[in-house]
Amino acid sequence: MDAYLLEFGNVLLRWLHVVAAIAWIGESIYFVMLDNSLRPPQSAESRKRGVFGEMWAVHGGGFYHNQKYLTNPAELPDDLHWSFWKAYTTWLSGFALFAAMYLVKPGFYLVNPGSSWEWAASMSGWQASALAIAFLLLGWVVYDQLCRRISPNMERDGVLSIAVAVMMVVVAYLTCMIFPGRAAFLITGAIMATCMSANVFFWIIPGQHRMVDALKAGREPNPLDGKRGKQRSVHNTYFTLPVVLLMLSNHYSFTYSGPYAWIILSLFIFSGASIRQYFVLRHSGQNKLVYPIVGVALLVVIGYLAAPRPAAPAARGEQSEAVTTAQVMQIVHARCVQCHAVHPTQPGFPAAPAGMALESEQDLLAHPDLVKQVVANNYMPLGNLTQMTQAERDAIAAWQVP
Ligand code: HEC
Numbered sequence: 001m002d003a004y005l006l007e008f009g010n011v012l013l014r015w016l017h018v019v020a021a022i023a024w025i026g027e028s029i030y031f032v033m034l035d036n037s038l039r040p041p042q043s044a045e046s047r048k049r050g051v052f053g054e055m056w057a058v059h060g061g062g063f064y065h066n067q068k069y070l071t072n073p074a075e076l077p078d079d080l081h082w083s084f085w086k087a088y089t090t091w092l093s094g095f096a097l098f099a100a101m102y103l104v105k106p107g108f109y110l111v112n113p114g115s116s117w118e119w120a121a122s123m124s125g126w127q128a129s130a131l132a133i134a135f136l137l138l139g140w141v142v143y144d145q146l147c148r149r150i151s152p153n154m155e156r157d158g159v160l161s162i163a164v165a166v167m168m169v170v171v172a173y174l175t176c177m178i179f180p181g182r183a184a185f186l187i188t189g190a191i192m193a194t195c196m197s198a199n200v201f202f203w204i205i206p207g208q209h210r211m212v213d214a215l216k217a218g219r220e221p222n223p224l225d226g227k228r229g230k231q232r233s234v235h236n237t238y239f240t241l242p243v244v245l246l247m248l249s250n251h252y253s254f255t256y257s258g259p260y261a262w263i264i265l266s267l268f269i270f271s272g273a274s275i276r277q278y279f280v281l282r283h284s285g286q287n288k289l290v291y292p293i294v295g296v297a298l299l300v301v302i303g304y305l306a307a308p309r310p311a312a313p314a315a316r317g318e319q320s321e322a323v324t325t326a327q328v329m330q331i332v333h334a335r336c337v338q339c340h341a342v343h344p345t346q347p348g349f350p351a352a353p354a355g356m357a358l359e360s361e362q363d364l365l366a367h368p369d370l371v372k373q374v375v376a377n378n379y380m381p382l383g384n385l386t387q388m389t390q391a392e393r394d395a396i397a398a399w400q401v402p
Contacts, residue, residue: 004350010100017093021247024086025240031083032237036283038068049074076215084205091197098190102183103129105348107383112180114378120178128179132187135175139191140198142167147231154227157234164235165270168192172265181256181379182249185265189246192239192269199232237280241272257377260305267305271298308373322400325361331395332358332371335386346385353382368401 038053046054046067054067102109110128115121123131143164151160171191175184207225214221245268249255255264275295281288338346340358357363364371374380375396381388 003348006100006104006348007350010097013093013097013100017090017097020086020089020093021244024090025244027083027086028233028236028240032233032280033283034066035068036280038066041067072215072221076212080212082205082208084200087197087200091193094190094193098186102132102186108348108385109183109383110179111383112178112183113384114180115178117177131178132183135171135187136191136194139171140194143195144198144202147235151231153224154231157231168269169262169266172269173262176256176262176265180383181258181261181377182253184261185246185249185256188265188269189243189249192243192246196236196239196243199236203232204229238273238276241276242269245272253374253377253379254306254308255302257374257379258306258308264302264305267298267302271295271302274298308376321398323395323398324400325364325402328396328399329361329364331388331392332364335381335388335392338386339382365401368399372396372399 034055037055039055041047041051041054050069050072051067052069054065057064057066105125107125107128110132111121111123111125113121146163146167147160150156150163168188171188172184175187178184179187207229210225211221246265249268255261255268258264272295274291278288278291278295281291332340336358338344339349339353340356342352342357342359344350344352356367358371371380375388375393378384378393
């Protein structure tokens, strides 16, 4: 029953998380578009009021006239619209989901017995959970320090972008070495998402509060607050596409379970940022096709790197004879059906994971390629909880599917 409640909570949290994220990212994309589409105000009256730029739009059967003041509109209405709950809800629901899935069953998803770093391979479930949380916190601390030190007055944004890119490659490498691929992609995405939410929480919103307070008190707002808010929200916009992809990646084990996982992960981040750059520029009237071309070229490289490769003969070991389905079935019964059954015996699993029972030959023959793939790349058995041996993996690689 507990496992069922956890699963039911999981679906509700996931729903909330996705909806909040859509609302947040949608609004963020909208405001970046709005900002880049601003044109100098047409009427003398607007210019006199201190309008910096404006955009006309038609949507939902009406016309909209947005005007942007930089920092000092003459008067500020009391019912000013603030945007922050969407960001906070996304992070809180995301963290709750991470806790419900990964932290509650740390051994399954967070320990990587196949890690080539011995200390990582032998971590306990709770150590792995603590390390994953440390990654989330440290990711923000390092990113924030890079921003503060490299570009304290928002003057060296180019150097800062390179530093953040290097930081993400390091994160990709470390997480892929330490955690199972699936968790590594998710944690890297969660680090970026944590930086995004923390940007809103620690800089953008407080800066806006200071600006509003200054205006209300008749003081000139500190222009750095506006510039910093803008810098951090620009970072957020380049993070959005990669984060969405990393959050979805756990459905595609071929992306994270091969030997090039950390390179694939880094390339996904650059590809997403590059494609986003195209749209950012496009809204300010530039059509720089080089960005989507780079983005798509990186995707092609990813496609090549992630493609399944037949196991090398050496990796198949002694196995020269073809292996029959009946032999594979024996292995599956020893190592897989604890979880992959209509009624799993493994605690914590209320139903067959991924909707995939593997109890009969018929079940097995419904997905032979997928079974070979996940066994060859060590993704299954999850966390090698059932202690599958290399000889058994080799046997499945040599299985002659009828
Ligand atoms: C400890 C429980 C557990 C064991 C043991 C286990 N699995 Fe899984 N398996 C899972 C979970 C959980 C998922 C869903 C993971 C996900 O959503 O990516 C899954 C997913 C799969 C998938 C679908 C992967 C995909 O990309 O859609 C395949 C195929 C699979 N397992 C095969 C196996 C085989 C073969 C074995 C035995 C060698 C095995 N599993 C042992 C828990 C387990």
